[in-house]
Amino acid sequence: MNQVKTGREEIGEGIFANFVENDRFKTNYVTFYFVMPLTAYNASAGTLLSRVLLRGCEKYPTQREMNRVLDHAFDAALDSDTERVGEWHAVSLQLTMLDDAFSFGGEDITSEGMDLLEEALMRPYLPNGAFDPDYVESERCLALDELASRINNKARYARSRMFEHMCRLEPYSVCPQGDRRNLKLLTPEALTEYYRTLLRESRMEIFFVGRFDREACTARLKRMFAHAERKVKPLPEISVRIKPRSVREVTERMDIRQANLVMGFRTACTVQDKASAAFSVYNGVLGGSLTSKLFCHLREKMSLCYSVASIPDLLKGVMLIYAGIAPENRDVAIREAMGQMDEICRGNISDEELESARNALLNALRGLEDNPAALAEWYLPRVLTGRFETPYDVIARLERVTREDVVAVSKNVRLDTVYTLTAKEA
Amino acid sequence: MRFYTKENPRLGEKYYAATTPEGLRVVIVPKAHKKAFALFGTRYGSIHRTFKREGDADFVTVPDGIAHFLEHKLFENEDGSDTFARFAALGASANAFTSNEMTAYLFSATENYYESLKVLLDFVTTPYFTPETVQKEMGIISQEIRMGDDQPFHQLYYGLLDALYRDHNVKVEIAGTVETIAEIDADILYRCYRTFYNPANMLLVLCGPWDKKKVKDVLAGLHFEGEKARIEARFPAEGKRINKKKVVKFFPVAQPLFAVGMKEDDLKRRITPEEFLKKQAQHEVLSDLLFGKSSAFYNELYEEGLIGEKFSVEYNLSKSYGYLLLYGESRRPEAVYRRIRETVKNALSLLNEEDLERSRRAVYSRAVQDWNSTSDIAETFMDFAFSDTDMLDYPDVVARVSLEDLKERIRLSYHPARLALSVVKPLKGEK
Numbered sequence: 001m002n003q004v005k006t007g008r009e010e011i012g013e014g015i016f017a018n019f020v021e022n023d024r025f026k027t028n029y030v031t032f033y034f035v036m037p038l039t040a041y042n043a044s045a046g047t048l049l050s051r052v053l054l055r056g057c058e059k060y061p062t063q064r065e066m067n068r069v070l071d072h073a074f075d076a077a078l079d080s081d082t083e084r085v086g087e088w089h090a091v092s093l094q095l096t097m098l099d100d101a102f103s104f105g106g107e108d109i110t111s112e113g114m115d116l117l118e119e120a121l122m123r124p125y126l127p128n129g130a131f132d133p134d135y136v137e138s139e140r141c142l143a144l145d146e147l148a149s150r151i152n153n154k155a156r157y158a159r160s161r162m163f164e165h166m167c168r169l170e171p172y173s174v175c176p177q178g179d180r181r182n183l184k185l186l187t188p189e190a191l192t193e194y195y196r197t198l199l200r201e202s203r204m205e206i207f208f209v210g211r212f213d214r215e216a217c218t219a220r221l222k223r224m225f226a227h228a229e230r231k232v233k234p235l236p237e238i239s240v241r242i243k244p245r246s247v248r249e250v251t252e253r254m255d256i257r258q259a260n261l262v263m264g265f266r267t268a269c270t271v272q273d274k275a276s277a278a279f280s281v282y283n284g285v286l287g288g289s290l291t292s293k294l295f296c297h298l299r300e301k302m303s304l305c306y307s308v309a310s311i312p313d314l315l316k317g318v319m320l321i322y323a324g325i326a327p328e329n330r331d332v333a334i335r336e337a338m339g340q341m342d343e344i345c346r347g348n349i350s351d352e353e354l355e356s357a358r359n360a361l362l363n364a365l366r367g368l369e370d371n372p373a374a375l376a377e378w379y380l381p382r383v384l385t386g387r388f389e390t391p392y393d394v395i396a397r398l399e400r401v402t403r404e405d406v407v408a409v410s411k412n413v414r415l416d417t418v419y420t421l422t423a424k425e426a
Numbered sequence: 427m428r429f430y431t432k433e434n435p436r437l438g439e440k441y442y443a444a445t446t447p448e449g450l451r452v453v454i455v456p457k458a459h460k461k462a463f464a465l466f467g468t469r470y471g472s473i474h475r476t477f478k479r480e481g482d483a484d485f486v487t488v489p490d491g492i493a494h495f496l497e498h499k500l501f502e503n504e505d506g507s508d509t510f511a512r513f514a515a516l517g518a519s520a521n522a523f524t525s526n527e528m529t530a531y532l533f534s535a536t537e538n539y540y541e542s543l544k545v546l547l548d549f550v551t552t553p554y555f556t557p558e559t560v561q562k563e564m565g566i567i568s569q570e571i572r573m574g575d576d577q578p579f580h581q582l583y584y585g586l587l588d589a590l591y592r593d594h595n596v597k598v599e600i601a602g603t604v605e606t607i608a609e610i611d612a613d614i615l616y617r618c619y620r621t622f623y624n625p626a627n628m629l630l631v632l633c634g635p636w637d638k639k640k641v642k643d644v645l646a647g648l649h650f651e652g653e654k655a656r657i658e659a660r661f662p663a664e665g666k667r668i669n670k671k672k673v674v675k676f677f678p679v680a681q682p683l684f685a686v687g688m689k690e691d692d693l694k695r696r697i698t699p700e701e702f703l704k705k706q707a708q709h710e711v712l713s714d715l716l717f718g719k720s721s722a723f724y725n726e727l728y729e730e731g732l733i734g735e736k737f738s739v740e741y742n743l744s745k746s747y748g749y750l751l752l753y754g755e756s757r758r759p760e761a762v763y764r765r766i767r768e769t770v771k772n773a774l775s776l777l778n779e780e781d782l783e784r785s786r787r788a789v790y791s792r793a794v795q796d797w798n799s800t801s802d803i804a805e806t807f808m809d810f811a812f813s814d815t816d817m818l819d820y821p822d823v824v825a826r827v828s829l830e831d832l833k834e835r836i837r838l839s840y841h842p843a844r845l846a847l848s849v850v851k852p853l854k855g856e857k
Contacts, residue, residue, distance in 0.1 A: 075792060152679050304569075
């Protein structure tokens with residue numbers, strides 16, 4: 001086959017199945033996304049729910065029984081996750097299964113795996129009509145621990161702290177793993193209610209990547225959701241505040257040796273804009289690759305850091321610059337990073353810089369079809385904003401971006417917040 | 427230079443292999459993926475501190491972190507051009523990594539990949555260091571080392587290796603320390619380069635839509651600074667006993683992190699590559715059976731709130747060292763350690779056919795899934811090749827692991843006295 005075929009089908013109100021057919025993998029991959037507005041309550045309930053669903057179902061009430069079924073299906077992996085998508089919150093269940101061709105004795109791994117996923121999702125373990133209080137309690141502890149453990153990875157922690165400050169009045173600042181207050185308050189009954197809300201109101205996007213019988217999958221989904229009393233609420237618009245009033249500076253200290261500098265920007269550019277392709281190239285030139293201005297200047301020329309990058313969120317219209325630096329180099333790093341941004345504004349972008357940035361994006365997009373999970377991640381924000389486009393559609397737009405386009409988007413980028421997680425003062 | 431073919435029909439995979447006139451082994455794993463991936467590696471990692479080239483009078487011991495330092499420096503060119511930029515102009519994205527056992531340079535590309543292969547071969551075979559460029563790199567690598575200093579899992583892992591090993595080089599940090607890299611200069615870089623970057627010590631693995639003939643054409647222009655030579659690396663004698671029972675460090679973390687290791691007892695016997703592969707398969711199946719997600723151990727501790735879903739188990743096996751590694755987060759690391767010890771002690775009585783079948787399937791499935799992406803295939807292939815084994819054989823070896831094998835493995839490798847604990851605890855006052 002080796003030709004990637006895609007398709008999208010409406011299963012029910014606000015429920016869509018997306019197919020990316022591909023036979024080059026040893027595995028097949030399914031993921032169910034349940035998307036809701038991002039609020040502290042939804043994030044907390046969604047996080048706890050995503051954990052409790054894996055503890056047991058009616059048919060296999062313990063985790064060990066569920067894991068044994070998965071192991072028997074040649075180590076099929078059933079995982080759950082929660083994430084921020086713009087200002088929406090996605091709870092997901094993912095299933096990765098070995099392709100049937102590699103079973104020992106012709107076992108139908110795909111059916112075994114899909115059956116278990118269906119049991120876990122549609123017929124959870126609800127003794128006395130609600131989730132098991134013991135399961136809820138132990139998953140609550142783990143979810144709280146996980147939340148507290150965000151400080152373990154300093155770079156990642158610094159990035160989320162920056163957005164918590166920069167967007168403190170916007171839903172974007174909500175942590176997708178929830179907050180302590182809501183996690184502590186959720187009862188088994190409230191969690192069961194949230195489970196029902198999710199099945200009733202969430203936008204569902206389901207991805208099948210690999211070798212699947214499309215008709216059989218569609219039929220299964222239709223049967224699964226035949227009795228769901230759907231009352232889908234449209235997802236709220238994402239707030240895109242364009243101009244920061246003044247630059248906010250926040251410094252936090254820990255017993256660490258390296259400073260984590262995170263600069264937050266408003267970009268005035270989202271996926272909805274025609275200029276979004278130009279913005280992607282802009283980010284590539286600035287700090288999106290190993291030939292970017294930030295990498296070449298701050299790291300290779302000035303030896304200020306090992307890690308340095310710029311990362312945009314095109315759903316929200318924001319961007320961050322991250323650098324891991326010696327604490328005493330904070331001011332010089334900020335100055336040099338801003339200096340590189342000015343270079344772009346002034347049009348100082350060489351042909352090599354422009355083409356290297358473009359090439360890196362094209363290479364990544366073409367290679368996307370080699371990675372099932374990344375494919376689903378890539379499609380999700382697009383289908384949620386109403387565009388079922390393929391990587392090749394985006395490639396065509398990137399190919400038309402000119403230097404002038406890049407300079408034009410660069411002029412709208414405004415520094416909003418400078419956050420530093422640094423060493424304690426001596 | 428002629429390619430031979432090796433196939434595994436059950437897996438539906440094959441590769442072509444050949445040796446160039448200079449003595450470089452080249453492997454092509456054909457895949458219909460979009461991404462062409464190339465990996466050019468040398469058997470030179472952080473464990474190679476003391477060595478000599480065939481013909482040298484004496485062994486030399488070099489500063490820690492030098493293999494990794496070399497990895498950084500090879501990206502620099504005499505004409506001042508930037509290697510990343512050369513790849514980027516062709517649409518390829520390049521990178522490199524250093525581990526205990528190897529240094530490897532790589533790129534992935536969806537077009538122009540024969541041109542990119544030329545760049546890869548060229549920059550790795552053309553060293554260029556000056557005092558100035560060496561000095562410049564100190565700042566960058568110092569920040570890389572500081573980043574590791576602030577990563578609790580990095581501290582946890584090296585804490586465990588320090589507990590397990592008295593002298594073995596595996597306990598040395600791959601990037602070295604800010605102090606050891608300060609001793610590195612251009613001369614010592616050249617000496618290490620000429621020793622380890624010789625064709626007989628290197629391997630090129632290409633995975634993706636590569637064409638044998640075109641690859642052969644690219645390889646025709648190959649030139650090596652380091653002449654083909656055998657290398658003798660010397661490792662400090664390491665006894666069977668562990669170094670310390672427990673290592674505790676304090677860091678800004680939310681709750682304690684733990685790592686429990688068990689030092690491999692069965693290293694003295696000389697074994698064939700086939701036996702090595704079997705041993706690896708036995709260890710993987712056994713550790714999954716005893717500690718994996720379906721084991722009584724995992725589920726009991728999970729239900730008691732002692733561990734969470736991030737608990738992991740793996741077996742790291744090399745020719746000169748090996749250890750079982752179990753790690754995660756827990757409020758009561760010592761309690762977890764005691765339960766692991768109990769399980770190790772009772773391992774023989776925990777074996778049964780049903781669990782064996784389950785774990786065998788799980789490990790087999792993972793070995794098949796290693797063939798999913800071109801980068802995974804190339805990297806795993808090189809890992810196997812540098813321990814003189816073949817990734818293509820591995821799924822079948824796993825499928826044949828028997829209960830008798832596991833009993834024997836427990837007798838040879840599992841000893842509660844070889845267990846050690848590493849803990850990273852929260853600083854006082856930090857919740």
